[in-house]
Each structure stands twice: as C-alpha cells, then as structure tokens.
Amino acid sequence: MTEAHTVGAAEAGRTADPTTRPRSLAGDAWRDLRRNPIFWVSLILVLVVTAMAIVPGLFTPNDPLDCTLSRQHAGPSGAAVFGYDFQGCDVYARAVYGARASLLVGVLSAALTGVIAVVVGMLAGYFGRWVDAALSRVVDIVLGIPLLLAAIVLLKRIDSDNPTVRIGAVVFVLAILGWTTAARVIRSSVISAKQQDYVAAARMLGAGNGRTMWRHILPNSLAPVIVVLTIALGSFIAAEATLSFLGIGLRAPTVSWGIDIDSGRTHMRESAVPLVVPSTFLALTVLAFIMLGDAIRDAFDPKLR
Amino acid sequence: MFRYIVRRLLQMVLAFFGTTLIVYALMFAGQGDPIQALAGERPVSAAQRAYLTEKFHLDQHGVGGFFYRYADYVTNLLRGDLGESLTGRKIGDILAQAWPVTAKLALIGLLVAIIIGVTCGVVAGIRRGGVFDNATLVLTLLVLGVPTIVLAPLAQYLLGVKLSLFPPTAGADPSLYALLLPGIVLGCLSLATALRLTRTSVAENLRSDYVRTAKAKGLPTRRVVGVHVLRNSLIPVITFLGVELGNLMGGAIITEGVFNIPGVGFNLFRAIRTEDGPLVVGLVSVLVVVYLVSNLVVDVLYAVLDPRIRYE
Amino acid sequence: MSERIVRPRADQESGGHLLEVRDLFVEFRTRDGVAKVINGVSYHLDAGETLAVLGESGSGKSVTAQAIMGILDSPPGFITGGSIRYRGTDLLTLPEEERRKIRGKHIAMIFQDALSALNPVFPVGWQIGEMLRLREGLSRADARRRAIELMELVKIPAARQRVRDYPHQFSGGMRQRVMIAMALALNPAVLIADEPTTALDVTVQAQIMDLLGELRRELDMAMILITHDLGVVADVADRIAVMYAGRIVEHADVHALYEAPAHPYTRGLLESIPRLDHKGQQLRTIRGLPPNLMRIPSGCPFHPRCPYARQECVDVVPAVHRLGGDRTSACHFAEEVLDGRI
Numbered sequence: 001m002t003e004a005h006t007v008g009a010a011e012a013g014r015t016a017d018p019t020t021r022p023r024s025l026a027g028d029a030w031r032d033l034r035r036n037p038i039f040w041v042s043l044i045l046v047l048v049v050t051a052m053a054i055v056p057g058l059f060t061p062n063d064p065l066d067c068t069l070s071r072q073h074a075g076p077s078g079a080a081v082f083g084y085d086f087q088g089c090d091v092y093a094r095a096v097y098g099a100r101a102s103l104l105v106g107v108l109s110a111a112l113t114g115v116i117a118v119v120v121g122m123l124a125g126y127f128g129r130w131v132d133a134a135l136s137r138v139v140d141i142v143l144g145i146p147l148l149l150a151a152i153v154l155l156k157r158i159d160s161d162n163p164t165v166r167i168g169a170v171v172f173v174l175a176i177l178g179w180t181t182a183a184r185v186i187r188s189s190v191i192s193a194k195q196q197d198y199v200a201a202a203r204m205l206g207a208g209n210g211r212t213m214w215r216h217i218l219p220n221s222l223a224p225v226i227v228v229l230t231i232a233l234g235s236f237i238a239a240e241a242t243l244s245f246l247g248i249g250l251r252a253p254t255v256s257w258g259i260d261i262d263s264g265r266t267h268m269r270e271s272a273v274p275l276v277v278p279s280t281f282l283a284l285t286v287l288a289f290i291m292l293g294d295a296i297r298d299a300f301d302p303k304l305r
Numbered sequence: 306m307f308r309y310i311v312r313r314l315l316q317m318v319l320a321f322f323g324t325t326l327i328v329y330a331l332m333f334a335g336q337g338d339p340i341q342a343l344a345g346e347r348p349v350s351a352a353q354r355a356y357l358t359e360k361f362h363l364d365q366h367g368v369g370g371f372f373y374r375y376a377d378y379v380t381n382l383l384r385g386d387l388g389e390s391l392t393g394r395k396i397g398d399i400l401a402q403a404w405p406v407t408a409k410l411a412l413i414g415l416l417v418a419i420i421i422g423v424t425c426g427v428v429a430g431i432r433r434g435g436v437f438d439n440a441t442l443v444l445t446l447l448v449l450g451v452p453t454i455v456l457a458p459l460a461q462y463l464l465g466v467k468l469s470l471f472p473p474t475a476g477a478d479p480s481l482y483a484l485l486l487p488g489i490v491l492g493c494l495s496l497a498t499a500l501r502l503t504r505t506s507v508a509e510n511l512r513s514d515y516v517r518t519a520k521a522k523g524l525p526t527r528r529v530v531g532v533h534v535l536r537n538s539l540i541p542v543i544t545f546l547g548v549e550l551g552n553l554m555g556g557a558i559i560t561e562g563v564f565n566i567p568g569v570g571f572n573l574f575r576a577i578r579t580e581d582g583p584l585v586v587g588l589v590s591v592l593v594v595v596y597l598v599s600n601l602v603v604d605v606l607y608a609v610l611d612p613r614i615r616y617e
Numbered sequence: 618m619s620e621r622i623v624r625p626r627a628d629q630e631s632g633g634h635l636l637e638v639r640d641l642f643v644e645f646r647t648r649d650g651v652a653k654v655i656n657g658v659s660y661h662l663d664a665g666e667t668l669a670v671l672g673e674s675g676s677g678k679s680v681t682a683q684a685i686m687g688i689l690d691s692p693p694g695f696i697t698g699g700s701i702r703y704r705g706t707d708l709l710t711l712p713e714e715e716r717r718k719i720r721g722k723h724i725a726m727i728f729q730d731a732l733s734a735l736n737p738v739f740p741v742g743w744q745i746g747e748m749l750r751l752r753e754g755l756s757r758a759d760a761r762r763r764a765i766e767l768m769e770l771v772k773i774p775a776a777r778q779r780v781r782d783y784p785h786q787f788s789g790g791m792r793q794r795v796m797i798a799m800a801l802a803l804n805p806a807v808l809i810a811d812e813p814t815t816a817l818d819v820t821v822q823a824q825i826m827d828l829l830g831e832l833r834r835e836l837d838m839a840m841i842l843i844t845h846d847l848g849v850v851a852d853v854a855d856r857i858a859v860m861y862a863g864r865i866v867e868h869a870d871v872h873a874l875y876e877a878p879a880h881p882y883t884r885g886l887l888e889s890i891p892r893l894d895h896k897g898q899q900l901r902t903i904r905g906l907p908p909n910l911m912r913i914p915s916g917c918p919f920h921p922r923c924p925y926a927r928q929e930c931v932d933v934v935p936a937v938h939r940l941g942g943d944r945t946s947a948c949h950f951a952e953e954v955l956d957g958r959i
C-alpha cells in the first residue's frame with residue numbers, strides 16, 4: 001500500500017493549517033500552570049519555607065534552644081506567639097528553626113537521589129542490553145525493600161549524636177533507598193531521546209559515548225526527572241520527620257519537626273499547641289512540594305487530566 | 306499460567322535471600338563488637354553475652370564466619386525460630402501475640418480503602434472534571450501529603466481526646482471499636498492512592514474502544530460501566546490493594562505506636578526505642594518475608610485477573 | 618418495544634429508504650474551540666445495497682456513522698441539526714432507551730481495530746453471547762451454542778475450541794471475524810463497517826472484504842462501508858459518497874464514478890491510485906493538507922487544494938449539482954469536470 005494510494009496520507013493534517021500558530025508543549029504547560037491556583041499556593045509556600053530555612057531570624061527573634069522549665073506549657077504571649085512547650089521552649093521559634101533541618105535533608109537527599117538516578121538511568125538507557133538488564137534487576141530489588149523497615153535497620157547502626165553525622169546518615173539512607181523511581185524515569189526518557197535524529201547526527205559526527213550522553217541526551221531528559229525529584233523532596237522531608245519521630249533520625253540539639261511532634265504527642269493532654277504547630281508546619285511543607293510537583297506534571301502531561 | 310507462577314516463585318526465593326542477606330549484613334557486618342551493636346547503648350550482662358555469642362556463632366571470624374552466621378540466621382528464620390529478645394522473651398511468642406491484632410488493624414484499613422476509595426474513585430472517574438472529581442482530587446492530595454506522624458497524633462487528639470468519639474488509645478487486647486480510628490488512619494493513605502488509581506483507570510477505560518463496541522452492542526449504560534469498564538479498571542486497583550495489605554502490616558509502626566496497639570508495629574516501635582537489637586532484626590525479617598509473600602500473591606492474582614498475562 | 622420501528626410505516630417522508638441521513642450537522646466543542654465536523658451531510662441506504670463512504674481521516678465519515686449508531690461521545694460531540702431516519706422514524710428524536718434497542722438489533726457496527734474494540738478480559742464467545750443473553754434472553758448454554766454457530770458463519774476454524782479464547786489469542790484477521798460475528802448476532806438490517814480492513818495485512822484485507830460481501834448477500838443486509846481506500850470499494854459497493862470537510866462532495870454509482878468523476882477532489886483521489894497501465898508515470902497526489910475543522914476555508918472548502926479553483930470558489934459555497942439519477946456533485950463546475958472540459 002503506498003501512501004498515495006490511501007487518501008488519509010495526512011493524519012496530522014487537521015492541525016496543519018498554516019494560520020494556526022503551532023503551540024509548544026512548554027508554552028501550553030505554562031499557560032495551564034498560570035491558571036492553576038494550586039500551583040501558586042504551593043509555590044508561595046515553598047518560597048516561604050525556603051526563606052525560613054535560610055534566615056530563620058527574619059521570622060522570629062527567639063532562640064529555639066532557649067528553654068526554661070519554669071515556662072512549661074505557658075500560654076501565648078507577646079514574646080512567644082504559640083506559647084511554650086513541655087520543656088519550656090518557644091513553640092513557634094522551634095517550628096521556624098525546624099525548617100532548616102527538614103529542607104536540608106530534603107534537598108540533599110533529592111540531590112543525591114538525582115545523581116544516583118541520572119548515573120544508573122543513563123547507563124541503563126544508553127547502553128541497553130545486559131547493562132540495562134542488570135541495572136533493572138537492581139532497581140527491582142531496591143524497589144522491593146520497604147523503605148521504613150530498611151531505614152530502621154540502616155540507621156540503627158549510626159550511634160553518633162553529632163548533628164552533621166546524623167543528617168548525613170539520614171540523607172544517605174533516604175537516597176540509597178529512594179532513587180529507583182527517578183532512575184526509571186530517566187531510563188525511559190533516555191531511551192526515547194536516544195532514538196531522536198539529533199542524537200544519531202551527533203554520533204555520526206563523531207561524538208563519543210560520554211559526550212553524546214551528557215551533552216545531547218541528558219539535557220533533554222531532565223524535565224521529567226525534576227518533576228519526580230520535586231515530589232520526592234516532599235516525601236523525603238516527611239520521611240526525615242518520621243525517622244526523627246521514631247528516634248532514629250535526627251536528634252537533639254538539632255531542631256526537627258519530627259522530634260517536636262513526638263514530644264508534643266506525649267504531652268498533648270496538657271497542651272495540644274506544641275503538637276499542632278510543628279505538625280502544621282511539616283504537613284504544609286510536604287504538601288507544598290508534592291502539590292508543586294503534581295501541578296507541573298499535570299501541566300506537562302495533559303493526558304492524565 | 307503455571308510457568309508464570311514458577312518464575313515468580315523463583316524470583317521471590319531470590320529476593321528473599323537477597324533481602325535477608327542485606328538486612329543481616331547491615332545489622333552485623335563490620336561491627337567492632339556485634340553484641341554491643343545488638344544491645345545498643347545498654348550494658349550487656351555476662352549471661353546475655355554468652356547466650357548471644359553461642360546463638361550467633363560469634364566465635365567464628367572473617368567472611369566465612371559471616372556467611373556461617375547468615376546461614377544459621379536463615380535456617381532459624383525458616384524454621385520459625387526467631388530467637389529471644391534482650392528482655393528474654395521468645396520473639397516467636399511476641400509475634401504470635403501481636404500478629405492477630407496487626408492483621409485486624411490492616412484489614413480494617415484495607416476495608417476502608419476499598420469501600421470508600423474504590424467507590425469514590427469509580428464515581429470520580431465517570432464524572433471526570435466535575436465537582437465531585439475535583440473535590441476528591443484535592444482531598445486525596447491532602448491525605449497523600451500529610452505524613453502519618455501528623456495524621457495519627459492529630460486524629461488521636463481531635464477525635465479521641467477532644468471529642469471523645471473514639472477511645473484515644475487501644476491498650477492490651479483491643480476491641481474492634483478501639484481499632485476503628487487507628488484503622489481509618491492507617492487506611493487513609495491506601496484510600497487516597499486507591500481512589501486516584503481507580504479514577505484514572507476508570508477514566509482511561511471509559512475512553513477505550515471496547516466501550517464504544519459495548520455501546521454499539523446496545524447494552525445498557527450500567528452494564529457497559531458496571532461490567533465492561535469495571536472489570537478492566539479494577540485489575541490495577543486490586544493488585545495495588547494486594548501489595549498494600551503487605552505494606553499495611555509492616556507500615557503500622559507509627560499508627561500502632563501512637564495508638565498504643567499491641568501489634569507487630571508497636572513491638573517494633575518499642576524495640577527501636579529500647580534498642581532491643583535482636584527483636585528489631587527478628588521483626589523486620591518477618592515483615593520483609595510477609596511483604597515478599599504478599600507481592601507474590603499479588604502477582605498470581607494479577608495473572609488470574611488479566612488473561613493477557615495468564616497466557617503469556 | 619421497538620415494534621413501531623420494525624414494522625415499516627407509510628415511509629412517505631423518507632421516500633421508502635431503509636436509512637436516510639438528512640442535512641446532518643455535528644460539532645465538537647473542545648477547550649481550543651468548536652470544530653465543525655459534519656456540515657450538512659445527507660445520504661441514504663436501501664435494503665440489500667452497499668454504500669461506500671469515502672474520505673480522509675477527519676472528513677467526518679466515522680462521526681456520521683457514530684451519529685447513526687448513537688454512540689457519539691458527547692461531550693465533546695453535539696448533533697446540531699438534521700435527521701437520521703430508520704424505516705421512517707427519526708432516531709434523533711427517540712428516547713435513549715428506544716435507541717439502545719435499535720443498536721445491534723437493527724443497526725450494527727464493526728470497528729477498525731478489532732484488538733482494542735474487543736474487551737481484553739472476556740472470552741470472545743462470552744462477548745458474542747452477551748448480546749444474545751441480554752437482548753434475547755438466551756440461557757448461558759444457548760448463548761454459547763449460538764456464539765459457536767456465529768463463529769462458524771464467519772469461518773473461524775475450530776470455533777468450538779476457540780470460543781473460550783481471549784481476543785489477544787487470535788490473529789488480526791480472526792479478531793475482525795469475531796467482531797463481524799458479534800455484529801451479526803442479532804441479525805441486523807444494516808451493518809456499518811468502519812474501516813474494517815485498515816489494521817490488517819493486504820491478503821487478509823481481501824479475505825475480510827470477500828467475507829463481508831458474501832455475508833451481506835446471504836443475510837440480505839444493507840451495508841455502509843466506511844473507508845479511506847478507493848481500492849477496496851470497487852468490488853463491493855453499489856454507490857459511493859465522497860466526503861470532504863464534513864460534506865458530501867460527490868455521490869455516484871461506483872462505475873459512473875470510476876469512469877468519470879464529477880468533483881476535482883474525487884478526480885485527485887482516482888489519479889493517486891497506482892495503475893498498471895500507467896507504469897513509469899509519476900503518481901499524482903493531491904497537494905496540500907485536509908482543512909482545519911475549526912477554520913474551514915471560505916466558499917468551497919476544497920478550494921485551497923483544488924487545481925481548478927477560481928475566484929467564485931473562494932467566495933461562494935457551491936450548491937449540490939444534480940447530474941442525473943442519484944448522482945450529485947458539490948462543485949461550481951460539476952458539469953465541466955464530469956465532461957472533462959476542466
């Protein structure tokens with residue numbers, strides 16, 4: 001059957017009218033995003049939390065570690081908007097300072113996840129064959145490990161109370177268990193990028209494997225990964241808080257929402273405020289990142305709507 | 306079908322050894338004093354030291370010794386002998402007591418997810434873009450975004466302590482009613498995921514060609530949706546829920562800890578806090594096995610539900 | 618139930634046609650705007666004959682069929698005008714429940730891609746029998762027996778063994794036979810075949826077309842054959858309606874049309890068929906692309922692609938010219954094109 005024989009040679013013809021301006025995917029996505037209130041709300045939340053993490057002093061003059069038992073569960077006052085907790089620490093100041101550890105763990109874990117995922121996904125997608133088969137099996141196995149259980153086992157081995165060591169350990173554990181989804185995303189976008197003409201052209205012009213991978217394929221595979229990592233960042237923050245809540249993540253003197261939620265929970269019959277405030281901060285932060293990623297993904301993938 | 310199951314079974318055996326090896330290696334490899342590692346920061350009595358040395362063959366050294374001990378551990382695990390906790394209780398006994406409670410809790414969670422999640426998901430999928438659909442989308446996003454460590458204590462505080470609708474904590478030998486609130490909290494996440502999955506699946510299937518065929522056959526709409534669309538849409542949902550049952554049993558650590566429910570998760574929660582190494586290893590090992598088995602069951606279920614896989 | 622439809626009424630309005638589409642308008646309302654997909658289509662079908670509806674994708678041929686069946690997705694599709702009469706009754710004014718009873722029983726349809734058109738999770742026998750059980754009240758066992766008979770009717774080998782198989786276990790041609798068996802289950806008077814062979818290999822295409830022709834004769838059905846392939850219609854169809862941009866641009870007996878087209882678009886289509894007697898010559902194609910249905914060109918919608926277009930074609934929508942008998946052409950210069958003067 002030749003193309004000319006059949007009348008329907010022009011499947012794409014319906015949109016091919018010269019007067020229609022061809023719209024780019026990014027342009028469409030941006031137009032959708034701009035009209036999406038969820039996008040704006042989450043973006044503002046993310047910016048506020050980021051500011052809190054970088055310059056907490058802007059949000060509160062108080063020191064989160066300045067705790068006096070005589071102020072135990074004292075109510076709100078001009079000095080402390082939400083009053084004091086069981087230990088007599090400023091609830092609001094602690095919640096503000098808690099953003100730093102959460103965001104630090106979230107961002108570092110997402111970054112490390114991104115690195116592992118890019119390397120694994122790129123190698124698997126680019127070389128295919130046995131490399132792909134082997135790496136895909138590794139992904140399957142890691143994906144099959146329940147995250148919380150594995151984190152418990154791994155973190156139990158870290159005895160140090162040094163804040164840097166603990167943050168490093170949590171970041172390492174989250175990244176080592178959490179890179180699989182991003183790697184799969186990279187792998188599939190590398191596979192489709194590899195088949196594009198410009199990649200074939202680059203290779204024909206003598207670009208080596210390394211150059212083809214990093215200069216030609218990677219930039220075109222990054223967008224979906226950034227979406228995945230944004231959502232992952234939210235989950236990592238939640239996971240950090242959960243581990244700290246269990247007592248195997250971050251530990252005092254580091255200020256973490258997870259630790260505060262745990263102590264607030266223990267004393268909630270006396271006062272609920274020290275439970276509610278860090279809970280709200282944590283929930284809003286996690287939600288903000290997940291909603292942001294969700295909104296971007298929806299905008300780029302209208303099929304899902 | 307038979308070959309498919311055999312293949313899955315072999316994969317599971319492989320995954321079992323892989324995961325237990327990892328768990329074991331992480332717990333014990335390269336430690337200065339493995340006994341102290343097990344015990345954490347607590348002092349170890351001479352009797353305990355002797356018991357642990359004997360039990361874990363700690364007199365053997367090097368890589369050979371490690372695998373010797375690992376083989377021991379797997380053999381014991383397979384025989385159902387999980388050893389003793391640092392408090393001297395048999396881990397098998399602890400599990401036997403805790404298991405039914407956790408299973409009950411997980412089933413409540415799953416039931417909540419099925420009844421509410423799947424029903425709302427079907428409605429949202431049929432009326433895609435409508436008010437109900439958008440409302441559930443936002444609600445599920447909220448549920449998905451709020452971590453359990455926020456949800457569980459807040460639910461306990463608001464519904465348990467403040468409004469006294471539910472008992473705030475369950476305690477030993479909990480009634481079904483006492484398990485209801487924790488069950489709902491536990492099931493929330495699965496509910497949200499199940500709802501979204503059902504919605505997407507129904508919406509996608511409604512657009513598929515076979516729906517047009519079914520309409521062209523002159524079938525009533527309720528049969529087109531209720532039989533043709535639903536039968537296809539529920540394949541991913543059911544497999545998800547199957548995996549989720551395994552997750553719920555292992556994932557109840559926070560919920561059981563917060564609500565004081567004497568299940569497996571609660572014991573693990575307490576073991577972590579009291580730094581009871583052998584108990585943590587024993588419980589985690591069992592939970593990993595449960596997880597693997599539930600994955601296998603789901604794979605088989607998937608093959609039963611989808612003829613395209615069955616006749617692969 | 619549908620008694621008043623089954624028994625032919627006086628039929629004076631429809632001029633005795635079995636099925637008549639008159640002045641049908643359909644538009645698709647999407648986020649990006651309104652696409653005018655069908656713009657005043659009229660055609661008719663008499664008992665026992667085969668009408669081929671020919672057109673590019675997007676010409677509206679399938680949408681017309683879906684409107685006849687009443688399975689148009691709405692939204693986005695809306696019927697904004699016209700009538701569809703089956704044995705004198707306007708289907709568009711019937712309540713949904715009555716329309717549903719016509720589907721499959723009076724008018725049945727088979728689709729292009731049988732793999733996706735069949736439900737993947739039910740055995741084919743079950744899918745054929747489903748209609749018999751639900752519409753005719755047959756028992757499970759009777760439905761299966763009848764399903765096997767139908768599968769034998771469409772020449773599926775070893776039907777008795779295959780009745781329990783699932784769609785993906787069949788080859789492309791066999792799957793299309795299953796579709797046909799399903800469509801024939803309730804003995805319809807009209808069969809609409811929407812590109813029944815497009816997804817198939819060339820050799821299998823011929824087998825399916827032969828089977829359709831044979832069954833149509835045996836069961837004395839009328840058939841609407843929707844296709845974009847001029848090659849398949851010649852042997853099967855009695856008449857051809859050529860569609861472009863949601864309109865019928867030419868309508869004629871098969872032989873008359875092949876002999877001398879009366880519309881430049883039809884002529885373009887015929888010239889783009891490879892022919893043995895023109896070996897060595899360059900194959901002609903129609904220049905340009907089908908129109909964007911959200912911005913249908915002024916005047917004659919074909920004018921941007923028409924080699925003979927004049928100012929009149931840009932300004933005035935051509936009327937339907939009657940060229941004797943059933944033959945029509947929607948071209949300002951229909952007579953000239955027909956005579957070969959243009």
